[in-house]
Amino acid sequence: MVALYPGPVEVGGIRLRNHLLLAAGILGTTGASLARILANGAGGVVTKSIGPSPKEGHPGPCLVVVDGGIINAMGLPNPSAAFVDELASLAGEPVIVSIFGGTPEEFRTVAGWFAGKASGLELNLSCPHAEGYGAAIGSDPALVQECTRAVASLGVPTWVKLTPNVADIAEIGAAAERGGADAIVAVNTVKAMRISTALRRPVLGNRFGGLSGKAIFPVAVRCVYDLYEACSIPIVGCGGVSTADNVVEMMMAGASAVEIGSAVIDDIGIFAAIADDLYSLDGIDAGEIVGCAHA
Amino acid sequence: MHEQMPAGVTITEIVEETPSIRTFVFDREIEARPGQFVMVWVPGVDEVPMALSSPFSITVQKVGDATAALFAMHEGDRIGVRGPYGNGFAVSGRTLAVGGGVGASPLLPLVTAGLVDTFLLGARTASELLFENRIRGAATLMVATDDGTAGHHGFVTELVSRVDLADFDHICVCGPEIMMTAVLAVLDREGCAERGLFSLHRYMKCGVGLCGSCCTDPHGLRVCRDGPVFSGDVLLDSEFGHYARDASGSRRRI
Ligand SMILES: Cc1cc2nc3c(=O)[nH]c(=O)nc-3n(C[C@H](O)[C@H](O)[C@H](O)COP(=O)(O)OP(=O)(O)OC[C@H]3O[C@@H](n4cnc5c(N)ncnc54)[C@H](O)[C@@H]3O)c2cc1C
Ligand SMILES: Cc1cc2nc3c(=O)[nH]c(=O)nc-3n(C[C@H](O)[C@H](O)[C@H](O)COP(=O)(O)O)c2cc1C
Ligand code: FES
Numbered sequence: 001m002v003a004l005y006p007g008p009v010e011v012g013g014i015r016l017r018n019h020l021l022l023a024a025g026i027l028g029t030t031g032a033s034l035a036r037i038l039a040n041g042a043g044g045v046v047t048k049s050i051g052p053s054p055k056e057g058h059p060g061p062c063l064v065v066v067d068g069g070i071i072n073a074m075g076l077p078n079p080s081a082a083f084v085d086e087l088a089s090l091a092g093e094p095v096i097v098s099i100f101g102g103t104p105e106e107f108r109t110v111a112g113w114f115a116g117k118a119s120g121l122e123l124n125l126s127c128p129h130a131e132g133y134g135a136a137i138g139s140d141p142a143l144v145q146e147c148t149r150a151v152a153s154l155g156v157p158t159w160v161k162l163t164p165n166v167a168d169i170a171e172i173g174a175a176a177e178r179g180g181a182d183a184i185v186a187v188n189t190v191k192a193m194r195i196s197t198a199l200r201r202p203v204l205g206n207r208f209g210g211l212s213g214k215a216i217f218p219v220a221v222r223c224v225y226d227l228y229e230a231c232s233i234p235i236v237g238c239g240g241v242s243t244a245d246n247v248v249e250m251m252m253a254g255a256s257a258v259e260i261g262s263a264v265i266d267d268i269g270i271f272a273a274i275a276d277d278l279y280s281l282d283g284i285d286a287g288e289i290v291g292c293a294h295a
Numbered sequence: 296m297h298e299q300m301p302a303g304v305t306i307t308e309i310v311e312e313t314p315s316i317r318t319f320v321f322d323r324e325i326e327a328r329p330g331q332f333v334m335v336w337v338p339g340v341d342e343v344p345m346a347l348s349s350p351f352s353i354t355v356q357k358v359g360d361a362t363a364a365l366f367a368m369h370e371g372d373r374i375g376v377r378g379p380y381g382n383g384f385a386v387s388g389r390t391l392a393v394g395g396g397v398g399a400s401p402l403l404p405l406v407t408a409g410l411v412d413t414f415l416l417g418a419r420t421a422s423e424l425l426f427e428n429r430i431r432g433a434a435t436l437m438v439a440t441d442d443g444t445a446g447h448h449g450f451v452t453e454l455v456s457r458v459d460l461a462d463f464d465h466i467c468v469c470g471p472e473i474m475m476t477a478v479l480a481v482l483d484r485e486g487c488a489e490r491g492l493f494s495l496h497r498y499m500k501c502g503v504g505l506c507g508s509c510c511t512d513p514h515g516l517r518v519c520r521d522g523p524v525f526s527g528d529v530l531l532d533s534e535f536g537h538y539a540r541d542a543s544g545s546r547r548r549i
Contacts, residue, residue, distance in 0.1 A: 027517070029507035029544045036515030048507060048544070056542035060342025061334070061375075063501040065299040074506060079545040198303020199338050199375055265296055265505050 002248050003283035006275075009043070011257045012183025012234045013157030014120045016094050018043030018279070019247065019286060020271050023238050023261030024098035024122060024161070025049060025074065027268075031086035034095060037264075041272030044094035046259060047083070049124040050114075051099070052106045054080045059205035064194060069213030069240070070262045071192050073206035076100060076127060081113050093119075096159065100124040104143075104150035111151040120157030123147060126165075126188045126210075138163040138188075141175035148179025159236065161185035162223070164216075169223045170230035177231050185236040185259060186223045190216050213262035216240045221253045228254025228291050242270070244277035251286060252293040299503075301336045301375030306368060313423045316397055317366060318354040325350050325376065328383035329404035330467075330494055330524050334502040336375030340364040344499045344519070346401035346469075347379060354425070356397040380502045381523045384492050386410055388464030392434070393417075393478055395451050395470025399425040401494050401523075402469055406433050413437070413458060417451025417470065420444050452477040460485050467524075469494040472549050476536030479527050491527030495535070498542055508544070511535070 009016050021044040027033045028048040037045050057077030064071050087095065097114040099121055101107040111121055125138030125147065137143050144160070152158040160176035162169055164187040173184050189210025196203045220239025227235050237255030241247060242263035250258050263270050304321035311317055325333060327347050335353060336342045341361040348354040357366050368374070384401075390410055392402045395417040403426055405411050411434040418424045421444035430436050437454050438446030447454055451470070455478055460466065468478050468491060475493050482491045497509040497518040504520030511518060512534040516525065530536075538546045 025507075026505055027507040027510065027515070030510045030512065030515065030540070032512045033507055033510040033515035033517075054543040054545060057500065059340065060500060061301065061336055061377075062342070063503070063506060064301070064377075065296055065503060067298045070505070072501070072506075074500065077500070077508070077543050079540075079543050082545050085546075194300065196301060196303060196375060199301075199336075199373060201338060203300060203336075203375075205341065262505070265503055268504070 001245050002289055003280035004278055004286050005283040006279035006281070009257065009286070011236065012120070012159055014044065014094065014096065016043040016257060018275055019257040020274055021096070021236070021257060021259045022046055022271070023259035024124060026261040026264050028098070031089045034090060035093070037271065038093055040269050041275050043257070044096060044119070046096045046098050046122050048078055049076055049098040049100045050078045050083045050110060051076060051080060052101055052110055054078065054082070061204055064203050065265070066194060068215035069211050070265065071194060071204065071209040071211050072189065073204045073209035075206060084113055084117060087117050096120045096122050098122045098124050098161070100127045101147070102127065104146045107147045108150040108154070111154055111156065115154050115156045120159060120182070121151055122159040122161050122185060123151060124161055124188070126161070126163045136163055136165070138172060139166045141171055144172055145175040145179040148176050148181050152180030152182070157182045159183045159185050161188055163188045164219055164223050164239070165191050170226045173227040173231045177233050181233055183234040183236055183256070184227055184231060185238055186227055187220050187239045190219055212239065214240045214242060217246060221249060224250060224253040224255050225293070228294060242266070244274050247274060247278055248289065251289050252291070254291040254294065256286070256290055299377050301334070301377040303373050304376055306370055306372050306374065309370060312354060312425055315423065316354060316356045316425055318348060318352050319365065320352045321374070321376070323351070325379055327379035329408060329410070330383035330401045331379035331381050332401070332523065333376045333378035333380065334499070336377070337361045337364045338374065344502060346494070348400045348403045349407065354397065354400040354403070378502065380519055382521070384467050384494070384524050386465040386467065386492070389462060391415070391458060391463040391466045393451060393455060393466065393468045393470070394425070395474040396423065397425060398470030398494070402467060403429065405467060406430050409433065412463070415439070415451050415454040415458070417474070450474065450477065452481065455481050460487055464490065466491045468492065472496065472536060479530060479536070482527050483531060488527035488531055492524050493527060493530060494523045495525060496523070497539055508540070508542070
């Protein structure tokens with residue numbers, strides 16, 4: 001396997017301690033837990049998605065562990081503006097605040113609370129458009145461009161996280177780039193559901209959810225590959241990464257860094273474990289392999 | 296990690312333990328360590344954490360939607376359970392148990408396994424004392440009620456000062472957080488906080504250590520995965536006894 005040279009990296013306007021970030025919504029609800037993940041070797045952390053007003057989330061079950069992955073329908077629980085307090089102890093750390101809204105204006109409002117208080121922002125576009133008809137904002141290129149611009153124009157490093165549940169993710173990535181995104185994060189969870197045969201009903205309280213974990217790694221690699229062809233800003237690969245070799249593969253598809261979420265279920269020390277395998281003082285610069293599979 | 300879909304279980308017996316607490320016995324054995332819990336799925340309502348009071352049962356106090364829906368169920372009805380989750384109580388040598396209200400539930404498997412020497416049991420009033428008879432047969436029992444209708448008139452915490460803590464290798468505690476905080480203060484004063492094992496209650500959504508809902512300050516420990524049982528020295532100078540987060544992650548005073 002390829003080994004990488006260790007050390008800090010800069011991706012999409014944000015300085016990270018290494019290429020491995022914590023994905024949004026995994027242990028990202030409190031400052032203390034984000035600090036724990038950083039202490040455990042992550043190069044940066046993304047918080048739980050924060051929205052315009054406090055939300056309790058969907059009724060349970062909110063998450064179920066299945067073969068090869070996890071299906072969740074948390075329903076974006078978040079304390080809204082009160083989350084600013086959680087960041088107090090993390091000043092100067094590589095923390096990216098994930099935000100969501102139902103309109104470009106809402107995105108801008110929430111972004112305003114965190115501008116200057118974090119290394120950057122990540123836009124979660126997988127939530128339904130407030131004035132739309134249930135379709136996620138992330139499936140409409142014009143809206144993606146507008147929401148991105150609303151935040152990027154504040155002058156904060158702006159990453160845009162895409163949903164894989166679209167026909168052509170490259171088109172959406174290009175829209176984010178036009179809106180002024182500094183990087184694209186791909187991907188969020190893949191639409192999924194399971195039914196309890198014992199109780200004859202969908203197992204999640206919300207009926208439907210999103211699949212993450214090893215099962216979606218090939219989907220994520222394909223999305224990153226397609227985006228690399230269509231965009232010129234950095235791509236952060238996310239989805240099913242659980243080993244150093246997965247990180248290298250994502251990079252070869254076109255990712256400059258990766259986010260890791262579900263793999264934390266097996267080991268909260270996963271970041272240090274992967275870093276141990278990935279980095280070596282006689283390793284190469286990541287730039288040598290990013291996108292090399294496109295040659 | 297292997298598949299963990301909720302198992303469908305049928306309620307075979309409902310025991311009225313006290314006016315506000317019922318035990319739901321089901322038809323599947325869940326092998327667990329004392330103090331571990333399951334996520335209980337009440338179809339169409341919610342999924343909530345509940346300690347196992349035996350490999351076949353949970354013991355529930357009615358406090359809100361999901362527990363009220365459970366109380367409306369009958370023998371033969373089905374619910375889902377996944378787990379067991381969490382670390383549970385790891386004891387050796389002589390053990391003192393301190394339980395308040397429904398907090399006696401996770402302590403019962405320790406009693407059943409013959410691991411408890413002395414049990415201090417507290418409740419608001421005599422009729423709310425949980426598992427009094429089952430504990431009496433297996434351990435030395437001391438009782439306290441807030442209104443004095445049985446045993447010591449006052450808090451169960453006050454009984455802790457009446458036993459010789461030096462006699463015990465572990466002190467297992469579960470009950471309302473105010474009560475547990477008071478017990479921790481006694482242990483700390485006696486210089487033996489690390490011998491206390493406290494089972495915490497925080498808002499849980501996933502139960503498997505991923506969502507962050509149950510994380511505590513200042514170490515970011517997950518009650519569902521790193522706990523629910525923590526030793527007293529870990530809880531000193533923490534959020535314990537001061538605040539907790541609700542379903543949205545907003546802080547609420549205890
Ligand atoms: C590890 C653990 C073991 C527990 N064991 C028992 C037990 O053996 N017997 C028992 O009666 N109770 C137990 N509880 C408490 C029990 O989970 C709550 O009483 C129950 O969730 C209430 O649900 P509800 O819908 O009836 O109440 P709601 O109306 O939803 O809320 C009432 C209160 O219940 C608590 N609560 C609600 N949902 C949750 C949740 N998902 N996670 C944690 N707390 C919640 C909150 O404090 C809330 O303020 C345990 C809790 C934990 C964390
Ligand atoms: C429990 C859980 C909660 C999540 N919450 C969020 C969230 O709030 N915002 C977001 O953008 N993505 C959220 N995600 C998606 C992850 O950030 C990530 O995109 C996805 O899980 C794929 O990566 P993984 O396979 O490494 O987990 C969540 C995923 C899980 C499992
Ligand atoms: S309940 Fe999700 S991390 Fe504990």
